[in-house]
Amino acid sequence: MNKPLAVGLLALALAGCASSQPEQPFTLTLAHINDTHSHFEPSDTRLTLNKKTVYTRIGGHPRLLSYANVLREQAAEADQPLLFLHGGDGWQGSGYFKLNEGTMNADLLSRLQLDAMVLGNHEFDLDNQRLAAFIQSVEFPVLAANLDASEDADLQAADNLTPYVLYAFKGNKKKRIDSVADAGKSPVVAVMGLVLEDMPEIASHTGQVRFAQEIATAQQTVNALKEQGVKYIVALTHLGLDRDQRLAEKVNGIDVIVGGHSHSLLGDFSNLGWAKEAPYARQFNNPDGLGQTCVVQAGKFAQAMGQVSVSFTLDGRVERCEGTNTLLADKVFYSDIRRQDKHRLPDAQQQLMAKAITELPNITQIDEDDALRAHIDEQYRPALLKAYGKVIGHVPLPLAHVRLPIANKGSQVAPLVAASQLYWVNTPEVQSITGRRVDFSLVAVGAVRNNIEPGELKEGNVNLEVLPFVNAMSLVSLTGHQMAGLLLETVNGSIGAEAHSGKLPYGAGLRYTFNETSRGRGYVARMEYLHDGQWQRIDPNARYQVALTGYHASGNDGWNTFYEAQKVATDRLDLAYVEGNLTVFPVARLGKSEQGAIEVHYQNQALDCQQSGVTCNADARAFIDYVQARRPILTALPESGVKLNRL
Structure with a gap:
């Protein structure tokens, strides 16, 4: 469905006449990551726990998958809608990308079972032929509403690159649909993608792709979605936190902006010896004075996952938007960043650190997914070790x-x-x-x-x-x-x-x-x-x-x-x-x-x-x-x- 924006909006308009979304309360949970930059392995990190400096490892894709599965299980038990989104820049950042040039990214991101990803600027670091191959091989839609690839020889045929995607929900069960008319009485969530309007000045290889203005395209897309009957709209962006906030204040009708690009780990992490950034799930008034838009972002390097719960009024406006970013930590702690056996904390101190984490809202200990860990170790890690x-x-x-x-x-x-x-x-x-x-x-x-x-x-x-x-x-x-x-x-x-x-x-x-x-x-x-x-x-x-x-x-x-x-x-x-x-x-x-x-x-x-x-x-x-x-x-x-x- 890689079509110029005008074609996508025409399809929305034609489908709009037959739509009738139900007037009912609705709550949506969004799990999200961004700027993972090929950090398939966990990152070494320093934490302050119980006023003590300790070292451990956080994140990595096997740990992301484990935590995403926990959230999926919770949503299934509560019969609540859930989407798992990626705010762009999955490429670059590690030796794995240098060796595999996007193929490993496509493999592992698909194994995360994402529901959508927006294009980041680093997805244009190689050439559009390899970007097209990535887009066509992943098992989730890649979004960019303000991108026109109709004149680019490589990307024009990438039908998995689309301005937006629609999901219909029946409790926890979701189905990707082409129009609201296909949803019947089920609530529909639209996820539209927005990329940097100045992409050619930032990215290395944009080819013949054209980029439209972020704000104008966003409002145009929202208007068409609303005309069709879509009540719940998520903007998946790779613009940076400041542009996301400007988008929220300049565009009517976006309910949630899930962002990337600025590597903003939103929330107060001073309880772990990290920085205190802008609040997570901050809401901004739309220009019409009626609606509000909630803005979230989840840091960088696959270290954390954001989880935001959004409740809507009967007429589809955001009533409540709450959540947090959660650092995903290993279960072993050391006294030195080198993490040698001699630096491992005694068992009694390990237990104290684990207990401290259970009392904190923005970090959790979680094991890596065994199958994904084994897949990386067997398929990719040997070549990486040899290449060093x-x-x-x-x-x-x-x-x-x-x-x-x-x-x-x-x-x-x-x-x-x-x-x-x-x-x-x-x-x-x-x-x-x-x-x-x-x-x-x-x-x-x-x-x-x-x-x-x-x-x-x-x-x-x-x-x-x-x-x-x-x-x-x-x-x-x-x-x-x-x-x-x-x-x-x-x-x-x-x-x-x-x-x-x-x-x-x-x-x-x-x-x-x-x-x-x-x-x-x-x-x-x-x-x-x-x-x-x-x-x-x-x-x-x-x-x-x-x-x-x-x-x-x-x-x-x-x-x-x-x-x-x-x-x-x-x-x-x-x-x-x-x-x-x-x-x-x-x-x-x-x-x-x-x-x-x-x-x-x-x-x-x-x-x-x-x-x-x-x-x-x-x-x-x-x-x-x-x-x-x-x-x-x-x-x-x-x-x-x-x-x-x-x-």
């Missing part, structure tokens, strides 16, 4: 990766990545090819995907987990004035009302201070670079050589200053390996396709990372070389170089 390769260094203490600095304590990993890139591009071997000395490097915090845990550091930890995106390195010059503009747009874009914190820049050989003057806005108070061992102010009129990934050098992900600086001409050089040899690809200029995707125009031979013999993992290679040559005992740098003075 040789040891390149050792990590004595955990290196945390957080996106936005809290009390000016930012990521410990991103500065190391930036330092590795500056080191690598200025090695004699690379300089002999480029003929350039680079002044500083930049890294978008979202390009770094994981913490680095203590113990051995292998090549695979770097190129399969920390830097999985397969990026060429780029050298390009900017003026000091342009640098100030870049910092202004990226920091404002990371802390603002429609924030996507992944665009925040860290650097090496560069440091800056940003002062917030109003919510989500501010100015660059200081910007310096390291020259001959001394920090100096950046001259607005001078030009500086910058090293960064080709993705961000093209202006993607809101780094628009780079695009504007290279529209007419550029001195940019892209670096990748051809048959194992580092090769320079000079860039002539940047442009945009009709769909708005940024295009790189090369002077001579184009860099095609999909071509046989071409390897575009220079960013990961730089980090590996840096650790081996300079930091075989890998510890955090003394400072991150980023200082945010928040209100």
Whole structure:
């Protein structure tokens, strides 16, 4: 049913005449996850329980399945409707994705028995042929109402990609239907998908797909659903929390927004030593002053599952919306993140920790699903272990990766990545090819995907987990004035009302201070670079050589200053390996396709990372070389170089 939105709405309108939904109380339970990012294995974590710091593992897909089955059993016993939804970005984030390129995701997500999933931006990380194969192979509908794939050769035939899906309920039993007329007197829930309207600026490979405005499409779809007779409408989105809240306040008729993209673990987790975020299941008034929309999201990396119960009035408005996110914990605790046998807590303390968890509303202990655990271990894990390769260094203490600095304590990993890139591009071997000395490097915090845990550091930890995106390195010059503009747009874009914190820049050989003057806005108070061992102010009129990934050098992900600086001409050089040899690809200029995707125009031979013999993992290679040559005992740098003075 992959049809342009207008065709889908016409079908709704034609079916509407015969519909008549019953006037009866209705309660719906939604279980939801988002931004799982191929974290099929559980995550190591630190918790505070009984005022004691302990370490365990949380989440992973076998644990998600176990908990989903518990919720299904509870719903069946109560004869209550239940839907299990995924808020997008199932792709990327672990070595499993690098090795299997979506096939394992399709396999395991189908085994979770989802009822629907919305497309995230990382689902466009490969190419549309492989995305189409994923969409067609999963056993649940993939949603995107504001996406038109009718002109894309690969996605236009993906009939499992649809604007919305309808489910009719008879107690706990549900049936997917084509129209309300097929439901008889059973209540019908519509789940519509909404994806980023600026997807071509964020995602790597959108092909000929067109993306419509989120708010306009949402209202248009809701109106058509209401005209058909649908009373209960869920928006499954991958927009981020701030855009979800704006959607709730700008669109009439959405009952619940189940979101993703901003990795927001909604709720107060300070009782576990974690952060306190915005409330879970917060309700927002619609513009008509009559309806309310409930907004939920469930964190990241398959660590938690959200569960929200929504009760409706007889005329179909939200009367009550309550629930929580629940962290899914293992049943064994340790005194150290390395979780060796000598660190395992004594049995008496294990029991105390388990008892503490039973008294908390936002965490539970649950075993992994045995069958799914065995399937991963037999089908996928052996290849993963083999792919991790040789040891390149050792990590004595955990290196945390957080996106936005809290009390000016930012990521410990991103500065190391930036330092590795500056080191690598200025090695004699690379300089002999480029003929350039680079002044500083930049890294978008979202390009770094994981913490680095203590113990051995292998090549695979770097190129399969920390830097999985397969990026060429780029050298390009900017003026000091342009640098100030870049910092202004990226920091404002990371802390603002429609924030996507992944665009925040860290650097090496560069440091800056940003002062917030109003919510989500501010100015660059200081910007310096390291020259001959001394920090100096950046001259607005001078030009500086910058090293960064080709993705961000093209202006993607809101780094628009780079695009504007290279529209007419550029001195940019892209670096990748051809048959194992580092090769320079000079860039002539940047442009945009009709769909708005940024295009790189090369002077001579184009860099095609999909071509046989071409390897575009220079960013990961730089980090590996840096650790081996300079930091075989890998510890955090003394400072991150980023200082945010928040209100």
